[in-house]
Amino acid sequence: MAERTTRRGGKSFSVTRLPGFAPIAVVVFLVLYAPIATLVGYSFNASESVSQWGGFSLHWYGVALQNGEVTDAAITSMIVAGFAAVISTLVATMAALGTTRRGHVPGQTVIYAMINQPLMVPEIVTAVALLIFFAMVKQATGYTGLGYLILAHSAFCIPFAYLPIRARLEGMDLSLETAAADLYASPWQTFRRVTLPLLMPAIFAGAMLAFVISLDDVVITEFIKSPGQDTLPTFMMGQLRRSMKPDVNAISTLLLGVTLVMLSAFFLLSRKRD
Amino acid sequence: MKKYLIATALLLSSTTLAAAEGELFLYNWGNYTSPEMIKKFEDQYGVKVTITDFDSNDTALAKIEAGAHGFDLAVPSAGFVGIYAEKGLIQELDLARLPNHANIAPEWMNVAWDEGRKWSVPWQWGSTGVSVNTKVYTGDINTSAIFMDPPEELKGKINVIPEMGDVLALATMYEGGEVCSEDPAVMKKVRDALLAAKPSWMAMDYSTVEKMSNNDYAATVDWNGSSMRARLGNADVAYGYPKEGFGLWMDNVVLLKDAKNVDNAYLFMDFIMQPENAAALSAFARYANGIAGSDAFMPEDMKTAPEIVTPAEFADKGHFVLACSGKALEYQTAIWTELQK
Structure with missing residues (x-):
């Protein structure tokens, strides 16, 4: 939407024509991408050092992929992110339907704020709260599996899945649903045949975003992981403390690759409008 | 698809099911535990070792203090051993179950934070x-x-x-x-x-x-x-x-109060105090270990390293x-x- 307004007003005013726009843009992009480019470059380094170039090699990718701890951590990451994406998207879809497909309810803003709570509360606060809470649950039930991580990740992923789905629902033409109802479709048929297909791209986009957010989390995971549940980011944190080896660059690059693919998918899906 | 679901379901439940069967949960600094030495221990005793990383003494203490952490052994730094003991988070060691306790080098036996090594055994220093x-x-x-x-x-x-x-x-x-x-x-x-x-x-x-x-x-x-x-x-x-x-500075292995695999924990502590295995730890982490006689098994470049061997x-x-x-x-x-x- 923001795009459309700037384009329409392009003739009279464009931020790109302000003096100093180009240099500022270049500096911003440099700050954003130069460190990442360096890291990716050095992941192909042949030498033992993280910052001295010793020729091109895929050596550290081999080292990283052959390391059992790395593959274990990667599998844990994928399982947690997969479940968290599915659960949070389900909840987010229902929440989005509940908050858009009905008349105005008093306290709507409060409801939005409550759903988006993980965006406002500092991560470390959530982490400590969950640590204490889950410790009590663990003591009571004796269950120490991946369920805690999945639950926690699902919770903080909800707003990320919720926002694109709600945006889509708000932008959708209500007359289609009204027409379906006029043609004697039951509420379920309307939802199943009209609303859901139109909403699908946003649901996928929300799930991708949730997956990526879960994949990248460090703080909450570090606090609530049970024995043997290191994810890729927490595993990397542990590596940094001692001597940094170039395989960390390789793992980061792989992680970056997965994130990039998912984010591209997100943008492609969310662009596909009507 | 179904196969994956079953695999995940198994993974989700595995930690609860297998607790009794030859397992050991070690909570240690990242990138600090020799994988070769762990493999040797696993083969020798048929115990599966699961290592979980921490990145600071404070995180480790917070998680252990919260309870229901599921770890058997942890590796805090010297200054933290006393805090663990004070808070009642660790058990006093039964030295009769640690024959290799005698291998601790004399200068590391009566240390300020653990007189007589009744609460902790050396890891690296x-x-x-x-x-x-x-x-x-x-x-x-x-x-x-x-x-x-x-x-x-x-x-x-x-x-x-x-x-x-x-x-x-x-x-x-x-x-x-x-x-x-x-x-x-x-x-x-x-x-x-x-x-x-x-x-x-x-x-x-x-x-x-x-x-x-x-x-x-x-x-x-x-x-x-x-x-x-x-x-x-x-x-x-x-x-x-x-x-x-x-x-x-020194990092030390302590036995947590609510450890579930106490027998295996003793096996492990005794194992790392064998000179050969202590040397394997040092070869990986590149620090000295505090076990007498381990020098003979150290890699060549560490035996003579002026940084490791204090003049x-x-x-x-x-x-x-x-x-x-x-x-x-x-x-x-x-x-x-x-x-x-």
Whole structure:
């Protein structure tokens, strides 16, 4: 939407024509991408050092992929992110339907704020709260599996899945649903045949975003992981403390690759409008 | 698809099911446990070892204190062993079940934080001193004057690691005080000396291995293991043991109070006190271990490494840097805050 307004007003005013726009843009992009480019470059380094170039090699990718701890951590990451994406998207879809497909309810803003709570509360606060809470649950039930991580990740992923789905629902033409109802479709048929297909791209986009957010989390995971549940980011944190080896660059690059693919998918899906 | 679902379901439940069957859960610093040694232990006893990483003593303590953590053994630093014991988080060891306990080197048996080693066994230890590029400075490097009162050649090329406890211990000993001194006169001298030295420093940074190898720094306050790694990248780097007193640290294995696999934990603690296995730990982590007789099994490059083998003349100059408390900590924090400005 923001795009459309700037384009329409392009003739009279464009931020790109302000003096100093180009240099500022270049500096911003440099700050954003130069460190990442360096890291990716050095992941192909042949030498033992993280910052001295010793020729091109895929050596550290081999080292990283052959390391059992790395593959274990990667599998844990994928399982947690997969479940968290599915659960949070389900909840987010229902929440989005509940908050858009009905008349105005008093306290709507409060409801939005409550759903988006993980965006406002500092991560470390959530982490400590969950640590204490889950410790009590663990003591009571004796269950120490991946369920805690999945639950926690699902919770903080909800707003990320919720926002694109709600945006889509708000932008959708209500007359289609009204027409379906006029043609004697039951509420379920309307939802199943009209609303859901139109909403699908946003649901996928929300799930991708949730997956990526879960994949990248460090703080909450570090606090609530049970024995043997290191994810890729927490595993990397542990590596940094001692001597940094170039395989960390390789793992980061792989992680970056997965994130990039998912984010591209997100943008492609969310662009596909009507 | 179905196969994956079943696999995940199994994975989700596995930790609860298998608890009784030959398992051991170790909670340790990341990148610190030799995988070869773990493999050997697993093969020898048929016990599956699961290692989980922590990144600071504080995180580890917080998680263990919260309870229901599921770990059997943890590896806190020396200053934290007492805190674990005080809070009732660890069990006193049954020495009869640790025949290799006798292998602990005499100097590591009666340590300040655990008299007689009744609560903890050695994992790895090291020292805090200075690394110097001997091409830039050819004088005596076995002194804290390297960063406290720097020679002309080094001025403006010195790094100091941003570790309050380690740096203040070196500085206090340089000024003739004791680690964790509560003497205001001494601490005043320490403060003045540090503030006077600071303009000669280039940075306060952790990445000493890289920057000493690259010749970015000509000298730094450093840990012996990272100094060794810097030397492997740059032959001009040498490690100095400040004769005014240098810092020592040690990480130790403790048996947690609510450990579920106590038998396996004892097997493991005894296993790592066998000289051969202790040497395997050192070969991986690149620090010394505190087990008598392990030298024979050490890799060649560590047997003779001047960073690992403390020269006899400096042996009595090392002092443990435990967490200070009360007045001492107040002074240190005040000085450190002023130094960071």
